[in-house]
Amino acid sequence: FIDGSTYVVRPNSVITVRNNAAAEGGGRTNVRVAVARGQINVRTEQSSNDTTNVVETRLTESRLSGQTASSFGVGEDNTEDIRVSVGQIETSTRGGEKTTVASGEYISINQSGNIKSREKLLEVPLPAAPRNLEKIPAGAGGATNIALRWQRPASGTTAHYRVEVATSPFFVAAGKVIERDQLAATVFNAGDVRPGNYFWRVRAVAASGQISEWSEPQKFVVVALGSGEQLTITEVTFEYVGGNIYIVRGVSQPGTTVSIAGRETLSDSNGAFQLQITAPKGTRELTAEAADAQGNRDSHRIPFTPDTAQR
Template sequence: MNAGGTSVWARKPPRDSGRGSPRRRGAGAGPSTLQRRRRERQPSSPRRRCEAPPASGEQSPENQRSCGTFPAVRPAVAEPSPEADRSDGSRRDVNKPSSSSRRDYRDWYSISVAAMRRWLVLGALLVFAGVAFLVLRQWQKYDLQMRAVRAVEQGEQLIEEIEEREDSALLRADNLAAWENLDKARQALIDGDYALALDRGSASVRQLQGILQKGEGSIRFMTVAGNVEYRRGERGAWKRAREVSVLDPGDWVKTGSDGTAEILLGDGSTYTVRPNTMILLGGDKATERGGGEGVSTVVEFGLVDLSTAARASRVATPQAQARVSRDSQASIFYDRDAQRARFALFKGEEIEVRSTDGEVQTIGPLQQVEQVADRLGPTKALPAPPQLLNPVDDQEVDLDAVQRLTLAWQPAPRAARYHLRVSENRLFASNVIEDRNRRKTSATLGLRREGSFYWQVAGIGSNGEHGPWSEPRAFRVAALSSVGLVADDVPPPLEVEEIQTYGSLVIVKGRTEPGARVRVDDEQALVGLDGAFDKTIQIKREGWATVEIVATDAAGNETRKRGRVHIEGF
């Protein structure tokens, strides 16, 4: 280009696209951080124009940068001095760390090993606590679920018993809430709401048990020990008896070789069904088989001890019928194979026995009559019940100090020998000792283990007449020597769990200190090894009455509790 007669050439500098060398960065990448910092540090200067080279052909470095021409060999770069110029003319030390380096250094922290260990232990404890909490919650949920399942199952069993009754439809219509609660419990169990299922299931069980137990004239099991079964009517299936089971007229009850059951009738009478016995409870079938109206029980075979209350009871065998007066204790036995029967009155006014051919025999207290086929024999006197002497009731025996215990009783009138039995069950369903030919009025027992035991004696006449049993007594065998003798002035605990009334009968159940004695209205109750007790008493007056329960421990400390009951239909 010519300007004013002077020839000047210029080379356009390459445009800075910011992409840098493609060998160093990828295509399209912007300037690096280092390049930007270098540009910021360089002082701004006006752009120089590219001038023509001189005749010598050598260009200054500034002209070379402007024109974009560089020598073939790159000059060496001088080392920076410890002190370099800043853009503002001040001096700085290049060996001193910059502020950005100091900031990077402050971002790091040091932690001691002890502190690290403490944090690790704390973390482990937190993890353990969390796991334990989860396990506890799972166990609580499982326990709640199992309790809810048991409540629903028990409710279903009670409904099955109610549906077997003739008036089941009427009972359901009158007590619809019990069925509704059970349905809610089932649905809550399906939904996983176990708390609601347990609440509704328990409410249903309480209502259903009340339905089965309420109403005058109901029949129920009071106590069941060993193999005891019952059947609804003539064609029902045999079921295992439970203490909550309610019976209807026309039901059958049978016991095995180790089974005994106490049955409470609606009029307050109590029947004790002994081993290997089967009976039919009232109803039209009992009237038909007993040969008369008002028959309460038919003894098909076996032995039944009965205690009547405010009304007389009619008990029959396949070949005779007996009317037992009120407030009496009696025993009726029938051998089906030999067709032999025995009717005995231990306490009360009389028993009137009538055979199927019309023969009548009346017996008084401590008398019995036997029947062979259709013929009644003469009355026979029975031995009186023996009076027990030693040990006293509820005596505690130290097994470490005493290995033998002597049982003694007074001689009974008209007794030629004695029948002694010792059992761990107050109903004597299965006996530890059974001696039917005891000639002496004492017996020595060898003590080998701890436990609570019951014993009683009956006299047997010279012709084999079996008299009534004595009142049972209990003794407890325990290892007491290892327990120090400490002055005891603390009353025993006494918990009354249940008081039920059936006519004039009152059943009291509860729990006290093991080894303590319990009396209910001055009547001795039998206390188990675990402290559980139950007692049936009779109150011979209508209206409200107070029942007093007294627990006495070995040191003589007493705990008293009272309860009010209402007696109806005496």
């Protein structure tokens, strides 16, 4: 926004930007956003003191100071909540209450516009395993069991956890494959997971009913057992682009996923592939990984000679 603040709109949310402008002469700035449904996260680290930053809902109006990180949620049942992890905000409710919500605090607002509860903020539990982008081999029966693990929230007291696994990072209803609630432990064993791409997330719930935000989605891939075919990577060439950036070209089997230096691409119908990489100064060897849809995987070491790269 014009004042340097950052707004992150969560999926299935409805917001309206009512104002995002500076006064004549480039002085004081005004930002006003209305939330009708869902949740937004707001950060004002880059905002100056010469700014008015307001988030309004049906039940509240909140003025944010600089150096603040907060979120505003409007539920389907018309209740609301406000979380402040850094800084503070000044909130007025439709019920006539005015309050300051400080760092590490959470308040909930009932349907009448009155503050229902105020308590210590329940932080987000942090996923521990599987690691993001981890690839997990399927078992002999074509599926596998996966232990989802997470850490307890850094603050707040948890009564239980909720876990979701989906085929979409947006966790749309049609893509959810696992939903589990009332989990007391910090681990959940997902059984009979078939080959494919999956995303998982976890949130904590306090005895008071306060619910933490969801953790950031973590992706894992269940790969099928290979057919035994060896995947090759040949005819590798490098083209210098500039700085430490190069274009790598080569040939593998058609439809093979090739990964080099943290970048990934798919070979075409002729087996040719091309991708852009960053090779730090002093690099003399690169590892290229090849994988196909049948679960076959091979790793190749490729000599890297930047002095002979095409320019």
